[in-house]
């Protein structure tokens with residue numbers, strides 16, 4: 262059976278209805294929201310590229326670059342090359358991509374496309 266995770270706190274549910282019905286301490290909307298990426302061995306922060314082995318650990322830790330102050334999971338798969346969704350620059354890993362400045366991104370840093 263598939264598992265569903267909240268993208269803000271990493272809590273696991275067996276169906277989307279109970280996930281979206283629950284309240285979430287970490288979410289800007291105060292509700293759990295569905296993490297739409299794949300279940301994988303490693304999870305990365307979309308804003309800084311830090312790697313964690315599970316979503317609860319990732320979402321609990323502070324992030325210097327994220328708009329919420331916590332890491333937010335990257336919802337794409339692990340790949341050999343990552344592309345900035347604002348300018349198309351390519352990098353071989355997420356920490357390098359998210360650390361470099363981007364003239365087109367609203368945050369001033371590259372952000373990965375899924």
Ligand SMILES: [Zn+2]
Pocket residue numbers: 267268269270271272284285286287288292293294
């Ligand atoms: Zn949550």
Ligand SMILES: [Zn+2]
Pocket residue numbers: 306307308309310311323324325326327331332333
């Ligand atoms: Zn982060």
Ligand SMILES: [Zn+2]
Pocket residue numbers: 345346347348349350362363364365366370371372
């Ligand atoms: Zn960019």
